[in-house]
Amino acid sequence: MGIEIERKFLLRGDGWRREADEGTDFRQFYLAVRDGLSVRVRIKDEAKALLTVKNGIGMRRGEYEYEIPLADARELEAAHLGEVVAKRRFRVPLGDLTVEVDVFSGALAPLVLAEIELPDEDHPFERPDWLGEEVSEDGRYTNASLALHGRPGPG
Amino acid sequence: MGIEIERKFLLRGDGWRREADEGTDFRQFYLAVRDGLSVRVRIKDEAKALLTVKNGIGMRRGEYEYEIPLADARELEAAHLGEVVAKRRFRVPLGDLTVEVDVFSGALAPLVLAEIELPDEDHPFERPDWLGEEVSEDGRYTNASLALHGRPGPG
Numbered sequence: 199m200g201i202e203i204e205r206k207f208l209l210r211g212d213g214w215r216r217e218a219d220e221g222t223d224f225r226q227f228y229l230a231v232r233d234g235l236s237v238r239v240r241i242k243d244e245a246k247a248l249l250t251v252k253n254g255i256g257m258r259r260g261e262y263e264y265e266i267p268l269a270d271a272r273e274l275e276a277a278h279l280g281e282v283v284a285k286r287r288f289r290v291p292l293g294d295l296t297v298e299v300d301v302f303s304g305a306l307a308p309l310v311l312a313e314i315e316l317p318d319e320d321h322p323f324e325r326p327d328w329l330g331e332e333v334s335e336d337g338r339y340t341n342a343s344l345a346l347h348g349r350p351g352p353g
Numbered sequence: 354m355g356i357e358i359e360r361k362f363l364l365r366g367d368g369w370r371r372e373a374d375e376g377t378d379f380r381q382f383y384l385a386v387r388d389g390l391s392v393r394v395r396i397k398d399e400a401k402a403l404l405t406v407k408n409g410i411g412m413r414r415g416e417y418e419y420e421i422p423l424a425d426a427r428e429l430e431a432a433h434l435g436e437v438v439a440k441r442r443f444r445v446p447l448g449d450l451t452v453e454v455d456v457f458s459g460a461l462a463p464l465v466l467a468e469i470e471l472p473d474e475d476h477p478f479e480r481p482d483w484l485g486e487e488v489s490e491d492g493r494y495t496n497a498s499l500a501l502h503g504r505p506g507p508g
Binding site: 231235251264266 | 417431
């Protein structure tokens with residue numbers, strides 16, 4: 199299902215909330231994580247479930263996503279690795295692009311991360327002042343690492 | 354998607370071929386295998402692909418199977434663990450049940466295994482003379498173990 203190019207950032211302040219939608223609740227967990235490959239189940243607003251295989255690391259990775267029955271997702275949750283991650287995802291328009299801002303709750307609070315999906319690696323975008331340090335290549339900020347190892351400490 | 358109860362046997366001779374259908378070619382590989390959980394992709398007759406999550410060990414296990422695009426399966430094959438397993442599966446009627454006989458090719462030849470799926474653990478069935486030693490509880494004969502560790506040696 200093609201290659202996903204994604205850049206990931208920490209945030210500075212709450213300026214992004216002015217343009218954000220009302221958000222969607224995600225609960226997600228990993229069934230498997232190995233060298234560059236992960237298998238994740240995500241439940242959206244307790245209404246829809248997706249099984250996603252990601253293959254590859256960094257900004258370029260193959261992503262394969264399939265809707266599955268909600269009942270299956272709930273059964274599979276018993277087999278989760280690490281922590282079940284809960285977050286609310288807000289969508290913020292940015293020119294021709296959309297920024298997804300994830301506000302984590304539970305064990306990962308008060309972490310907030312922004313992701314921008316790009317049509318290609320060199321696609322330009324205006325950088326709003328609320329976008330902080332880029333962590334695209336920092337493996338500690340992958341969702342898999344957050345679920346398995348928790349929130350990175352300061353420094 | 355519910356619990357699968359399956360008994361697995363070695364074979365004695367070719368008597369099963371008399372009643373068998375013409376068979377289906379399977380090519381399958383594992384994306385992940387961990388304590389009791391596996392994620393497998395299976396391609397049937399190069400025409401249809403399934404992603405399957407199995408959870409649990411022994412005769413009782415949860416099995417969750419989803420059809421995925423054939424193109425996805427072919428891309429994901431690059432991420433396979435161990436060996437890609439090739440086999441031809443024949444269906445053999447046995448009273449009200451069906452025996453699936455898997456004839457492995459490639460690295461696992463000349464292994465042949467029979468599986469019987471039962472409506473419950475105590476369901477009786479007539480035991481034909483071509484059914485050999487039961488290996489339901491022998492972890493070396495799981496498809497995941499065969500893909501990762503190869504064919505068990507004699508004894």
